Structures are given as structure tokens and as C-alpha cells.
Amino acid sequence: MDELIDILNSEGNYTGQTALKSEAHLNGLFHQTIHVWFYTEHGEVLLQQRGKNKSTYPLKWDVSVAGHIGASESFELGAIREVEEEIGVSITSEQLDKIGVFKTEKRHSQAFFDREFNHTFLCLLDKKLTLIKQESEVEDLKWLSLNEFEGWVQEEHPDLVPNSENRYQFIISEIKSRL
Template structure:
């Protein structure tokens, strides 16, 4: 779905401009997104397998919930909206624990360049996996994986064809921040 999004400069500052998401991706314009990583108290992380119909990284495993922030939309409201849409879970803003903003650039093709700033949150998953309702158009599957296995497969990139290729530093930060909360 194409939507109007805010455009940022290369340092992540608001420019006051907006563009359609398709235009931002075509031109490589920086824009904000949300990433929400869910974890359980017994040391598991919720992973989302991207839909087979996605333009980029179809069927690869990725962040629990992610999405674009609509133009003028607050970061927290966007995160809550994306959680509701993608996994059918209602979360209150105080449950979101922001751990940082991460710059990401992926040049998929000449006409598809993702230049994003990921506003990244952790959130404890307090319901069983079977109670989540995946958004069929976006999510192929959901799975809980042990933090240990996830760290082994992403830190050393032992299984790079399985995951969206975020930087190793990004994955290390997520894992370390979750471990601090267990």
C-alpha cells in the first residue's frame, strides 16, 4: 500500500517535506520506520517471516513487527498501529521500550533504494503465540525462537539466507538489550 510519509535528511532530521512511499523508495529518500522486537521472559524472541509477495526479502525472517510511519504520525502511535495490523495485538504505549534509532540503507535495484531510520522498540510478549493473528498480506508466518539460537545465527551470520540482512551490529544491539531485560 502506498502512503504519504515524512522525508528526512541523511542525518535523520525532519525536512518538512513528504512523499509517497513509492517515490521515497524509487529516489532513495530517507524516511522513518518503526521496528518492534517482542521477547518472552523465558528467553525467546518473536520472529516474523515476510510474505512471499513482498518486493524485498520475501520469505526471510525479520523483526517481529515493522512498518513505515505515516506523514505527521507520532512514532509511538505508528508502532501501536503496526503491531495491531501485523500480529493482531493491542499494546499500550507504556509497554514499548525504545532502545534507539538505527540508520539503514539497502540498494535493492536501480529503482528500489531503502533509506530508513528505524525507531526501534522492545516489548515483552505476554500472550501465547497461538493468540496472535498475522496479517495475511504482510506476514507469512510467526515463530518464537530461543535468543541463543537467534544470536548464533545472526551474530556470526551462520544462516544469512534465513534472515533479512540487517547489520551484525544491529542484531547484536537487539540481543544485548533483550538480555538486559531478562
């Protein structure tokens, strides 16, 4: 879905401009996204298999929930909205544990230059909750033990979205520090 998003400069500051998400990707304009990593008190992490019709990394396993922050929307509200949309779970801003903002730049094709500031959160989740995947975005959901996920990362599992700057290791370390 194309949506209006705020445009940032290369330092992550608001420019006062907005654009459609498709325009931002076409022209390589910096914008904000959220990543929410769900984990359990027993050391499991929720992975999302990206939908088969996604323009990038279709059917690859990735962060629990990710999405774009709408124009004038706070990153907390964007995270809450995306979690509700993608996995059908209601959370509050108090449950979100922000662990960083990461600048990423990836040219997927001539017409898709993704330049984002990813607001990244951890969120403790009760595994007994019913997850309802958004059919248009999410192919499947899977709980992995942190050890199994770490194994995937170390072996550069072919079904895992490639990630840079040891980001997956950082996520694993941050979750372990909360257990």
C-alpha cells in the same frame, strides 16, 4: 500499500515535505520506520517471516514487526498501529521500550533505494496471547530462544534477513539485559 510519509534529511530532521512511500523508495528519500522486537520473560524472541510477495527479502525471517511511519504520525503511534495490523496484538506506548534509532541505506535495485531511520523498540509480550498474522505482509510467526536466535545470527543463517552493523547482536544483548 502506498502511503504518505514524512521526508527527512540525511541527519534525520524533518524537511517539511511528504511523499508517497513508493516515491521515497524510488528516489532514495530518507524517511522513518519502526522496528518492534517482542520477547518473553523466558528469553524467547518473536520472528516474522516476511510475506512471499514482499519486494525485499520475501520469505526471510526478520524483526517481529516493522513498518513505515505515516505522515505526521508519531513513531509510538506508528509502532502501535503496525503491531495491531501485522500480528493482531494491542499494545500501549508505555509497553514500548525504545532502544535506539538506526540509519540504514540499502539499494535493493535501480528502482528501490531504501534510506531509513529505524526507531527500534523492545516489548515484553505474553506468549500465550493469540497472534493473528496479516496475510498480505506476514507469511509466518515463530518464537525462538535467544540462544537459537543468536546461533542463527552467528552462522549467518540463509533464511534470516541480512543485517548490518551487528544490529542483531545489539538486539540480543538488549533483551538479555532485561531478563
